[in-house]
Amino acid sequence: QSVLTQPPSASGTPGQRVTISCSGSSSNIGRNYVYWYHHLPGTAPKLLIYRNNQRPSGVPDRFSGSKSGTSGSLAISGLRSEDEGHYYCAAWDDSLSGQVFGGGTKLTVL
Amino acid sequence: QLQLQESGPGLVKPSETLSLTCTVSGGSISSSTIYYWGWIRQPPGKGLEWIGSFYYSGSTYYNPSLKSRVTISVDTSKNQFSLKLSSVTAADTAVYFCARHDRGVAAAFDFWGQGTLVTVSS
Numbered sequence: 254q255s256v257l258t259q260p261p262s263a264s265g266t267p268g269q270r271v272t273i274s275c276s277g278s279s280s281n282i283g284r285n286y287v288y289w290y291h292h293l294p295g296t297a298p299k300l301l302i303y304r305n306n307q308r309p310s311g312v313p314d315r316f317s318g319s320k321s322g323t324s325g326s327l328a329i330s331g332l333r334s335e336d337e338g339h340y341y342c343a344a345w346d347d348s349l350s351g352q353v354f355g356g357g358t359k360l361t362v363l
Numbered sequence: 364q365l366q367l368q369e370s371g372p373g374l375v376k377p378s379e380t381l382s383l384t385c386t387v388s389g390g391s392i393s394s395s396t397i398y399y400w401g402w403i404r405q406p407p408g409k410g411l412e413w414i415g416s417f418y419y420s421g422s423t424y425y426n427p428s429l430k431s432r433v434t435i436s437v438d439t440s441k442n443q444f445s446l447k448l449s450s451v452t453a454a455d456t457a458v459y460f461c462a463r464h465d466r467g468v469a470a471a472f473d474f475w476g477q478g479t480l481v482t483v484s485s
Contacts, residue, residue, distance in 0.1 A: 255410055288471040290411075297475035298411070303465065309473065341411050345469035351426050352401070352413035352469075 256281065257342050257355035264361040265332045273358045275325040275342030281353055285345040287325035289318055292357075293338040301340075302327060334362045365390045367461050367476035375455075375483050381448040385461030385476060386441075393419040393439045399464035401472065402435065402446045404457040412457075414446065416468050424468055451483045 258276040265271040275287060289302035300309050302318035305325065317328045325342055342355040371383035385400070392400060401416030415425040415435050425433050429448070437444040448455060458480050462472035 285469060286471075290472075292411075295477075297460070297477050298462075298472070299475075300471050300473050303471040303473070343411075343413075343471070349427055350424055352403075352416070352472075354411040354413065357410040 255356040256346060256349070256353035257344065259340075259342060259355035259358045261356070262359045262361070263340075264363055265329075266363050267332055267334065269332045270328060270330040271332060271360065272329075273327045273340050273342075273360070275327070275355050277323050277325070277344060277353075279323060280348040281323075281344040281346040282320065282325055283323040284347055287318065287320050288343045289316075289325075289327045290341045290343065291336075291338055292341060298341070329360075332362055336360060337362050365463065365474045367463065367474060369459060369461050369476045369479040371479060371481070373480060373482060375451055375481060376485050377452055377483055378450055381446070381451050381455060381481055381483070383446045383459055383461075383479065383481070384443050385445070386443050387463075388442070391439075392437060392442055392444065397466045399468040399470070400437075400444055401462055401464060401468075403460045403462060403472070403475075405460070405478070406454070406457040414448075414459075416464060417444070418468070422468070453483050455481070456483045457481060 290298040292298040305320040306318045346353045402414040417423040434447040458478040460478045462475040465473040
């Protein structure tokens with residue numbers, strides 16, 4: 254049972270825009286930054302978004318993040334086949350004094 | 364470019380201690396006042412779980428659910444840090460990742476290792 258809640262799956266066709274949600278609480282997302290990672294099995298997870306809406310160097314601007322209250326959201330526009338994989342949200346939790354992750358969302362490009 | 368590489372036994376018997384090492388190259392664990400380092404795992408078919416993180420000069424944070432069994436230590440002379448998880452069960456079977464926090468323990472993990480699979484089985 255993950256502390257942050259994500260939909261287990263999402264899908265879209267090439268070129269479409271998809272959004273993945275991440276629901277938390279006042280002790281994590283409500284007070285701290287949201288992060289987003291992309292993961293393909295057998296590889297290292299890749300940081301996509303930090304501090305709610307900031308992209309590391311090299312991450313395309315097709316990826317955008319936002320936060321409202323105790324929820325975060327990742328949007329992917331101009332969907333591509335290489336965007337397939339698992340997406341995880343994360344945040345620091347003040348009550349646990351630790352990082353918490355969402356259960357992950359598997360994105361399929363149809 | 365910073366690189367992290369996990370190493371250790373791929374098979375551990377139940378009730379024994381899991382031991383992994385993360386070797387950091389392209390940067391020093393002790394060179395900055397803002398970077399923390401940590402361990403994360405992913406059981407088969409499940410999501411990511413944070414295990415714990417540390418700062419090279421002393422501060423350590425552990426997942427409360429694992430705290431009684433986890434020890435993270437650092438060897439700055441080898442630019443490595445280690446994970447020990449005691450009294451393992453099949454539930455500890457997972458891919459274990461080491462990673463770096465960018466700018467503090469509450470920050471995102473910006474560099475990750477490829478991960479190493481550890482299976483707990485007799």
